[in-house]
Amino acid sequence: MIASIKRVIMARKCDITGKGTKTGNNVSHSHRKTRRQFKANVQKKRIYLEDEKRWVSVNLSTRAIRTIQKIGLKSLLKKHPEANIR
Numbered sequence: 228m229i230a231s232i233k234r235v236i237m238a239r240k241c242d243i244t245g246k247g248t249k250t251g252n253n254v255s256h257s258h259r260k261t262r263r264q265f266k267a268n269v270q271k272k273r274i275y276l277e278d279e280k281r282w283v284s285v286n287l288s289t290r291a292i293r294t295i296q297k298i299g300l301k302s303l304l305k306k307h308p309e310a311n312i313r
Contacts, residue, residue: 239269241288243303243310274300276312283312 240247246267252260268289273282287295294303304310 239266241269241291242285243291243307244288246288
C-alpha cells in the first residue's frame with residue numbers, strides 16, 4: 228500500500244502582523260498597466276516562548292523579526308492580540 232503524502236501549502240502571510248501579498252500594476256514607460264503582485268518577505272523562524280517554555284515555528288515578516296529584536300516578543304504580542312501563534 229502506498230502511503231499518501233499531504234503537502235501543506237502555507238500562505239505567504241505573517242502570523243503576527245498579518246502582512247501578506249498585495250496587488251497592483253506594473254507601469255511601463257508608455258504607461259501601459261499590467262497586473263502584478265507585491266509579495267511580502269516572509270521567513271520561517273523558530274521562537275522560544277518563555278512563559279510556556281517551548282519553541283514554536285512561525286512565519287514572520289522581516290519587519291516583525293526586527294520588531295521582536297528591538298522591543299521583544301511580549302510587547303509585540305500585546306500590540307497584535309489577533310496574532311496566530313500555536
